[in-house]
Amino acid sequence: MLITFEGIDGAGKSTQIAKLVNFLTNEGVDVLSLREPGGTPAAEKIRTILLDNAHKVTPVGELLLFSASRAELVQDVIKPALQEGRTVILDRFFDSTTAYQGYGRGIDLALLQSIISLSTCGLTPDITIYLALEPEEALKRKFAKSSILLEFEGGELDRMERSGIEFYRNVQKGYQEIMRLHPERFVCINALESITVIHHHITKILKERFPR
Numbered sequence: 599m600l601i602t603f604e605g606i607d608g609a610g611k612s613t614q615i616a617k618l619v620n621f622l623t624n625e626g627v628d629v630l631s632l633r634e635p636g637g638t639p640a641a642e643k644i645r646t647i648l649l650d651n652a653h654k655v656t657p658v659g660e661l662l663l664f665s666a667s668r669a670e671l672v673q674d675v676i677k678p679a680l681q682e683g684r685t686v687i688l689d690r691f692f693d694s695t696t697a698y699q700g701y702g703r704g705i706d707l708a709l710l711q712s713i714i715s716l717s718t719c720g721l722t723p724d725i726t727i728y729l730a731l732e733p734e735e736a737l738k739r740k741f742a743k744s745s746i747l748l749e750f751e752g753g754e755l756d757r758m759e760r761s762g763i764e765f766y767r768n769v770q771k772g773y774q775e776i777m778r779l780h781p782e783r784f785v786c787i788n789a790l791e792s793i794t795v796i797h798h799h800i801t802k803i804l805k806e807r808f809p810r
């Protein structure tokens with residue numbers, strides 16, 4: 599089974615994935631947890647380029663780097679794990695590409711779709727958990743400071759996070775549109791809830807949808 603987590607930076611994906619991996623492992627499920635971009639030696643190198651402030655990357659370059667990283671991960675790691683019957687949890691997958699590169703950076707959605715199909719070999723998640731949070735709240739969380747403006751003037755943000763609130767607003771709208779188009783696999787969770795409450799929502803939904 600393939601479970602993906604989506605949401606803007608700071609929504610709580612990594613926090614919830616850690617809790618879910620723990621929970622499923624205790625239940626005796628064989629879990630493999632991975633993040634995008636990255637997950638193979640080549641893909642991890644691509645990740646450092648994407649997150650490095652020193653490298654200026656065009657939107658198309660960014661898309662192709664993400665897609666190259668994904669192709670490696672799908673071929674070398676995800677598909678073999680799924681074939682072995684493992685449960686794979688991904689911290690972001692192609693919905694992030696549609697939301698960030700498509701709705702965020704304005705790359706043509708039909709072109710994006712082709713590149714996504716190519717890089718994933720058509721692999722689709724069984725369930726996608728979207729953690730819904732306002733960009734202002736997400737940034738506040740991430741840096742645990744009161745002023746967002748101050749944060750943008752500071753040097754602590756990586757290249758993607760420098761893109762600003764307006765960008766995240768567009769990404770958020772993108773996710774909403776993607777969810778509208780794929781209600782069969784999306785679950786939208788209010789990420790303002792406490793970490794524990796969200797975790798319980800997630801485990802309940804998984805039990806309901808995939809009873810063993």
Ligand SMILES: Nc1ncnc2c1ncn2[C@@H]1O[C@H](COP(=O)(O)OP(=O)(O)OP(=O)(O)O)[C@@H](O)[C@H]1O
Pocket residue numbers: 605606607608609610611612613614739740789790791792793796
């Ligand atoms: N439900 C929550 N309520 C309050 N704070 C939270 C909640 N979930 C996560 N946090 C905190 O918010 C911050 C960001 O969470 P996390 O790193 O899990 O987000 P993320 O979605 O993985 O972000 P990124 O996309 O940047 O990796 C962390 O400091 C985390 O402890």
Ligand SMILES: [Mg+2]
Pocket residue numbers: 611612613689
């Ligand atoms: Mg994270």
